[in-house]
Every structure is written in C-alpha cells, then in structure tokens.
C-alpha cells in the first residue's frame with residue numbers, strides 16, 4: 001500500500017499539494033485524475049522520494065519514507081516511476097544499455113533478467129538501436145522495460161497514454177493488466193478518462209490541492225466538473241459507413 005497523510009508541498013510560492021490524504025491498496029489499480037496543473041506528477045514524485053514533502057508523511061508498505069541515500073536507493077528499486085516523456089527517462093545510448101542501466105547501477109548482475117525483459121517488450125531485435133533514433137511509442141516501450149527490469153513492487157505511470165496511437169494505448173492497458181497479474185501494484189496519473197476508467201479499480205481526483213473524490217468509478221457529471229478531457233468535443237460523432 002502507498003499512502004500519504006496530510007501531504008503538503010510548494011513549488012516555489014505555489015502551494016500545489018495542500019493536505020493530500022491518498023491511499024493506493026496493494027494489488028489494485030489506482031487512477032489519479034485531475035486537470036492540468038492539479039499536481040498529479042508532483043504527487044507521484046513523492047511516492048518514490050524524488051520529492052520530499054514540506055510537511056506530512058508518505059508511507060510505502062506501511063513504513064514512512066526516509067530520505068537518507070540508502071533508504072532512497074531501496075525505495076526507488078521498490079517503486080518505479082515511468083515519466084510522461086520517455087526522453088526524461090532514457091539515459092543510455094542503446095536500448096539494451098538503457099534497460100540494463102537500473103539493475104547495473106543497483107549492483108545486480110543478471111543478464112538473463114535483462115534478456116527476459118527485452119523479450120517481454122518485444123525489443124530483442126532492437127537491442128543495439130540508439131535510443132535517440134526510436135519513435136515515441138518505441139521509446140515508451142524501452143522506458144517501461146527499464147522500470148520493470150528493476151523488479152519493482154509498485155509502478156507509477158505518469159500520463160502513460162500521452163502521445164500514443166490506439167494500438168499503443170491498448171498495449172498500455174494490457175501492460176497494466178500484466179502488472180497486476182505479476183503482483184505489481186500500478187498507480188496511474190492521467191487525463192484520459194476512457195483509459196483510466198477502463199483500467200481502474202479505484203478512481204481518485206486531485207483538485208484544489210487535495211483528493212477531492214474517491215470511488216470505484218467517476219460519474220460523468222463529476223468528470224465534467226473537474227474539466228477532464230473526455231467531454232471537451234462531445235458534439236463530435238464518428239460518421240457511420242464506408243466513406244471511400
């Protein structure tokens with residue numbers, strides 16, 4: 001379980017999190033919705049210690065997060081964060097080096113683990129590719145593989161469907177399912193109501209610096225009130241039939 005108690009955090013003068021009480025149960029898919037700038041990424045970054053609260057506490061597996069170097073190294077092995085933009089995540093020149101980077105840094109020498117993860121993400125034939133030559137969707141697969149190579153207990157996904165086509169979005173849905181099947185707990189920040197409600201066991205909404213809503217789904221009236229993207233172009237409907 002990942003929880004926060006009265007979590008408060010400012011970026012400069014801006015109070016972004018203002019007493020967040022959040023819970024993500026182990027084994028469940030928890031989705032965090034919220035409008036642009038609501039603080040979803042800021043909240044996720046507290047779960048693996050990338051940010052330290054101004055006040056309040058983050059608990060992982062029941063224990064309060066500690067911020068000394070050893071504790072943070074251990075925390076980041078247990079809690080993997082997949083950034084919205086893969087370019088913020090990829091650190092090594094080639095695909096294989098990137099996927100192996102985290103485990104090597106953590107002193108894990110298990111080439112078979114890297115081979116297995118590369119194969120799971122269908123990257124076996126791309127191992128020598130330079131990351132900066134990959135498409136956005138391919139970069140996303142490499143960044144997911146790099147996080148999974150750490151064998152985490154929790155995976156935090158920040159806007160995982162951003163920039164992906166329909167096939168890519170469906171693949172992310174399957175990926176989320178595969179995480180729970182493997183006993184890994186996903187926590188997802190997204191604007192994408194269709195995706196979020198499809199994968200969520202628990203839905204939360206971050207608004208006004210607090211968790212303003214929690215439930216097993218999100219009524220449309222609330223999605224609308226929270227300004228979530230699904231309903232912006234509601235008058236548009238796809239034409240039926242063959243237009244060729």
Ligand SMILES: Nc1ncnc2c1ncn2[C@@H]1O[C@H](COP(=O)(O)OP(=O)(O)OP(=O)(O)O)[C@@H](O)[C@H]1O
Pocket residue numbers: 011012014016034035036037038039040041042043191
């Ligand atoms: N490093 C930073 N320095 C200063 N302000 C920041 C920083 N990161 C985020 N902010 C500000 O904090 C607020 C919350 O940002 P955050 O990225 O957490 O929101 P979000 O809900 O993830 O937004 P989006 O949906 O647009 O990605 C925003 O007003 C943003 O401008």
